[in-house]
Amino acid sequence: MAFIISDILKGLILYTPKNSFFVKVHPAVKLFVVIVFSFAALLTPSHSLALVNLILIAVTVVVARVPAKALRLYTFVIGWMLLVSFIFYSFFTPIRSGPVLATIGPLRIGYENFMAWLLVALKFLAVSYVTALLLATTKHRDLAVALRTWRLPYVVSFTFASILRNLAVVSVDLFTIIDAQSSRGLNFRKGNPIQRLAKFVRVGIPLIYVSLKRTEEMSNAMASRGFKVRGKKTMYYIIPMRMRDYVVAGLFTLHLVIVLAVLLGLLQFPNFLFF
Amino acid sequence: MSSEERIVRRRSPTTLVALFIVSAAITAVLGAFGSIVFPFLAPISSFYPGVAFQVSFGVWFGIIGALAGGFLGPFIGIVLTGTSAPIAAAVAVGDFFQAFIPMLAFRLGKFDPRLKSGKDWTGHIIFNVIIAQAVGATIGSGSLAAFGVFPWEIWPIAWLGWFGSNVVVVGVITTILFKVFSDYLMRTALYIEKFI
Numbered sequence: 001m002a003f004i005i006s007d008i009l010k011g012l013i014l015y016t017p018k019n020s021f022f023v024k025v026h027p028a029v030k031l032f033v034v035i036v037f038s039f040a041a042l043l044t045p046s047h048s049l050a051l052v053n054l055i056l057i058a059v060t061v062v063v064a065r066v067p068a069k070a071l072r073l074y075t076f077v078i079g080w081m082l083l084v085s086f087i088f089y090s091f092f093t094p095i096r097s098g099p100v101l102a103t104i105g106p107l108r109i110g111y112e113n114f115m116a117w118l119l120v121a122l123k124f125l126a127v128s129y130v131t132a133l134l135l136a137t138t139k140h141r142d143l144a145v146a147l148r149t150w151r152l153p154y155v156v157s158f159t160f161a162s163i164l165r166n167l168a169v170v171s172v173d174l175f176t177i178i179d180a181q182s183s184r185g186l187n188f189r190k191g192n193p194i195q196r197l198a199k200f201v202r203v204g205i206p207l208i209y210v211s212l213k214r215t216e217e218m219s220n221a222m223a224s225r226g227f228k229v230r231g232k233k234t235m236y237y238i239i240p241m242r243m244r245d246y247v248v249a250g251l252f253t254l255h256l257v258i259v260l261a262v263l264l265g266l267l268q269f270p271n272f273l274f275f
Numbered sequence: 276m277s278s279e280e281r282i283v284r285r286r287s288p289t290t291l292v293a294l295f296i297v298s299a300a301i302t303a304v305l306g307a308f309g310s311i312v313f314p315f316l317a318p319i320s321s322f323y324p325g326v327a328f329q330v331s332f333g334v335w336f337g338i339i340g341a342l343a344g345g346f347l348g349p350f351i352g353i354v355l356t357g358t359s360a361p362i363a364a365a366v367a368v369g370d371f372f373q374a375f376i377p378m379l380a381f382r383l384g385k386f387d388p389r390l391k392s393g394k395d396w397t398g399h400i401i402f403n404v405i406i407a408q409a410v411g412a413t414i415g416s417g418s419l420a421a422f423g424v425f426p427w428e429i430w431p432i433a434w435l436g437w438f439g440s441n442v443v444v445v446g447v448i449t450t451i452l453f454k455v456f457s458d459y460l461m462r463t464a465l466y467i468e469k470f471i
Contacts, residue, residue, distance in 0.1 A: 038359040042422065077356050081424070088425040092432070113426075120423040127359030135355075159296055163351065166300035174304055193322055197444065200324050201451055204305070208328070208456060211297050215465060219293040229288050 022064030022133070026245040027142035028149035033252045034134045040256040041126040045263050047115070048270065050122035056255070057129045066136045071129070078128040082121045089117035140164040145239050154233045170211060177206045290464055291339055291471075298332045298343035299351065306352025325349060326373055326411075326441050327448030330403050333374030334381045334388050334453075335460055337467035345374025362422050369415030373441070376407035382470060388457040390450070399453070404445050412437035 022030070037057065044050045061071065090109040102109045138146075144161030148154070178188070181202055188199055261267035306325035325348070332344030349370040353363035380402035381388060387395045416433040419425060425433055460466045 035360060038361050042359070042361060078358075081358075085424050088429050093426045093428045116423075116426065123423070124359075127362070131354060131359055155292070159292060162296045163299045163303070163347070166296055167303055167351070167355075170297075170300045170304045171308075174308060194443070197322050197324065197447060201448055204324065204328070204448060204452070205455055207301065207305075208452065211301050212456075212460070212463075212465060215290075215293045215297045216463075218296065219287070219290040222289040222293060223287060227289050227292070229292070 020063065020065040020137070021244075022060065023137045024244070025137075025248050026149070026239055026241050027138050027146035029241075029245045029249045030134050030138055031143070031146045031150075032249055034130050036252045036256050037130045038127045040252075040259040041123050041130070043263055044119075044123060044259055046269060047119055047122065049259065049262060050119055050126070053259075054122050054126045054129075057126050057133070061129050061133055064133055064137050066133055070132055070136045074128050074132045075125075078124055082117075082124060085120060086117050089113050089120075141237065142239065145237065148235065149239075149241075155229045169214070170207070173210050174203065174207055177203050177210075294336055294465060295339050295343040298336060298340055299348040302328050302332065302344045302348025303351040303355065306349045307355045322440050322444055324444055324448060325352065326370070326408075327444050327452060329370055329374040330377045330407065330445050330449045331452045331456070333376075333378035334403070335457070335466055337378060337382070337469065338471045339467065341371065341374040341378045346371040362418070362424075365418035365422065366415050369411040369413070369418060372414060373407045373411035376410060377403040378470075380406075382468075388453050389461070390453050390457075399450070400446075403449060404442055408438050408441040408445060412441065 025033075037053075041050070041053045041057075044053055090113050091107045093113055099111050100108045101111050101114055140161055143164060144157045147157035147160055181199075182188075186199055186202060188196060190196075191199070258267065262269045302325050305328055306323070308324075329345045329349065332340030334340070336344070346367050350360075350363050350367035353366055354360060358366075380386065380398060384398050384402070386398035386402075390396055390399055412434050416430060416437045420427050420430045420433065
């Protein structure tokens with residue numbers, strides 16, 4: 001499991017995006033797309049529309065050339081959560097109404113319970129992939145540009161960009177410490193949860209020590225370069241907005257409007273898949 | 276306190292910004308890492324080691340620690356593991372209170388994070404281990420139920436799972452962190468005695 005998160009962190013944080021149409025979209029628009037699409041997907045009231053959302057984002061992911069490895073990892077992580085969610089919806093919840101789909105010993109899966117879970121699964125897969133889309137097609141530096149484009153104060157965009165950059169540093173520290181402790185015989189895969197938690201302390205303590213030392217070094221480096229929270233800044237890295245950015249933002253806004261219209265009953269969406 | 280110590284403890288805005296950055300980065304990585312290493316009943320009752328660091332950062336670094344380590348770090352960590360921003364933000368509000376309540380309690384109650392007296396231990400157990408985790412579990416598991424990760428019918432089980440696992444994590448790891456680091460930190464410019 002640790003290797004999976006290692007891959008996610010190293011793969012997404014230290015990732016250089018492939019060239020594609022979506023990579024060239026302005027980072028502020030990509031951030032806008034993620035927020036707008038997430039709200040649209042989570043507000044989606046029907047299975048059919050949720051499936052359309054998932055197909056829409058899947059097509060965008062393919063066009064954007066998001067690496068299959070990143071998608072596999074995200075599918076694994078979100079798939080695990082959905083599996084647990086399925087168990088809760090089916091086995092730990094009383095059958096709401098409708099027929100029984102399956103019986104496993106004393107456990108029964110109700111149709112309504114299954115459908116309720118399926119809607120959640122379709123929504124969560126869609127929002128998970130749109131998050132992967134942003135992370136796999138955007139550099140950290142560009143995310144800071146996105147926040148500046150949104151007129152957030154300089155200190156906010158600087159801090160956010162620095163956090164993203166430090167994610168890579170901290171994760172490398174973390175896996176270095178894990179490797180060092182593993183070479184001393186510490187095995188995270190053995191033992192019950194409490195024992196594994198106790199082993200985690202042997203990773204957490206060196207990690208905090210290393211990070212606190214880095215805090216002092218970073219603070220001194222910032223002070224020596226004349227960092228100030230307030231004051232006007234000159235930016236040398238600017239990404240201009242182009243026509244394609246407005247088109248992408250417009251399309252995803254239209255998508256949100258359609259979902260809202262269906263949600264409010266102003267627009268009928270054919271329930272072609274489920275009844 | 277000698278004049279030399281006073282010089283060491285003087286803080287600048289760069290210290291606060293650097294503290295914010297590192298606190299958020301640590302809790303983000305640990306949040307993402309811990310959720311995967313201990314996933315046996317994720318998302319509601321797996322051990323989440325990041326919470327131990329959230330509580331510690333709130334107590335050591337004041338508002339900075341509560342905001343960075345309690346909200347922004349977990350938010351980024353949750354997003355990194357594939358959850359969408361609105362859900363991550365809602366869950367991170369619960370995490371924020373898990374850091375904010377200890378931060379508030381230790382300052383108003385004048386408890387010592389080195390846990391030297393019975394009063395300090397009592398404050399640690401009541402506020403950090405129990406009350407903060409109860410509030411965080413209520414908001415966090417409530418957010419997950421509201422977004423449909425599990426149905427409301429099993430919310431009490433989810434709450435109990437969240438609360439119970441966090442009580443174990445904070446009771447074990449935060450206590451060790453306090454005993455190991457508090458004394459060292461309180462002699463540096465990184466420790467924030469008041470709120471900011």
